[in-house]
Amino acid sequence: MTEVEIRIPAPASAVFDVLADGWSYTNWVVGASHIRDVDSEWPAPGARIHHSVGPWPLLISDTTVVLAADPPHSLDLEARLWPFGAATIHLELAEVEDGVTAVRMAECASAGLGRFAPEPAQALLLRPRNKESLDRLADLVLGKYRD
Known part of the structure; x- marks a missing residue:
C-alpha cells in the first residue's frame, strides 16, 4: 500500500464531516471531475458516489463504494475506474493533539491491470496524487472549520 499523511489543525469530526459530504468528492480527490449522484446513505457501508474522472469530453463514468466506516476515525473505499480496474483506499483519522488531526491515506490497486504493477511503481503515481488530495x-476542512 502507498501511504501519505497530513496533519490538519481541526478536530477529527470536522475532517470526517467533509469526507461524509459525498458531493465534495471532486473538490478534494485528484482526478475526479464530476459527481453525477451520491447515495443518500453515504458514507454508510455499501453507499456509492457516482462520479466521472478525466477531462471533458473524455470523461469516464464509474463509482466509489464505501467498504467500511467508523466515524470519525476511518473510512474504507473502493474506487473503480472502468476499464482500468479498482483501488482500495483506507483513510484513518487520529487526533494527535487537541484540535489537530493526522489523516493517513493508504491506497493500493485491487483489480485490473494496476494490481500487477509493483508497489514502487504504484507509489510513483499514487504518492504525489494522494498528497495533493x-x-x-x-x-476544505479549514474553509469550513474555524476555532
Whole structure:
C-alpha cells in the first residue's frame, strides 16, 4: 500500500464531516471531475458516489463504494475506474493533539491491470496524487472549520 499523511489543525469530526459530504468528492480527490449522484446513505457501508474522472469530453463514468466506516476515525473505499480496474483506499483519522488531526491515506490497486504493477511503481503515481488530495481535503476542512 502507498501511504501519505497530513496533519490538519481541526478536530477529527470536522475532517470526517467533509469526507461524509459525498458531493465534495471532486473538490478534494485528484482526478475526479464530476459527481453525477451520491447515495443518500453515504458514507454508510455499501453507499456509492457516482462520479466521472478525466477531462471533458473524455470523461469516464464509474463509482466509489464505501467498504467500511467508523466515524470519525476511518473510512474504507473502493474506487473503480472502468476499464482500468479498482483501488482500495483506507483513510484513518487520529487526533494527535487537541484540535489537530493526522489523516493517513493508504491506497493500493485491487483489480485490473494496476494490481500487477509493483508497489514502487504504484507509489510513483499514487504518492504525489494522494498528497495533493490530502492538501485539498485540508483546505476544505479549514474553509469550513474555524476555532
